[in-house]
Amino acid sequence: MKVKLFIWLAVWKRCWTADRLARRGLPHPVACPTCDQEAEDIRHTLSGCVFARKIWFNALRLIGLQELAPTRREPSFQEWWRRASARAPRDMRKGFNTMVLLVA
Numbered sequence: 001m002k003v004k005l006f007i008w009l010a011v012w013k014r015c016w017t018a019d020r021l022a023r024r025g026l027p028h029p030v031a032c033p034t035c036d037q038e039a040e041d042i043r044h045t046l047s048g049c050v051f052a053r054k055i056w057f058n059a060l061r062l063i064g065l066q067e068l069a070p071t072r073r074e075p076s077f078q079e080w081w082r083r084a085s086a087r088a089p090r091d092m093r094k095g096f097n098t099m100v101l102l103v104a
C-alpha cells in the first residue's frame with residue numbers, strides 16, 4: 001500500500017520536492033541535494049538525476065534490461081515508465097513494472 005501511495009503521489013506531483021515547497025513559500029533547497037546540478041522536482045528525483053539514472057541502470061542490469069534505463073531528458077517519470085514498459089519483452093513486462101514500483 002505504501003508503494004502504491006508513493007507512486008500515486010509521484011504521478012500527481014504531490015511529493016514534497018523543492019518545486020512544491022517553493023510554490024507553497026516553504027524553505028527548500030535551490031538545487032537537487034543529491035547531485036547539486038539541477039532544480040529538484042519529482043521528475044528529476046525519480047528519473048532525471050544522474051544518481052537516479054545510475055540506480056535505474058544498475059537495477060535494470062540485474063534483469064538484462066539496462067537499455068530501458070531513463071535518460072537525462074525524460075519528460076516525466078510516468079512517461080519514461082510507460083515507454084520503457086512498452087519496450088520491455090512481453091514475458092518480462094510484469095516483472096519490469098514491479099521492479100519500477102519497488103526501485104522508485
Ligand SMILES: [Zn+2]
Binds near residue numbers: 033034035050051
Ligand atoms: Zn539530482
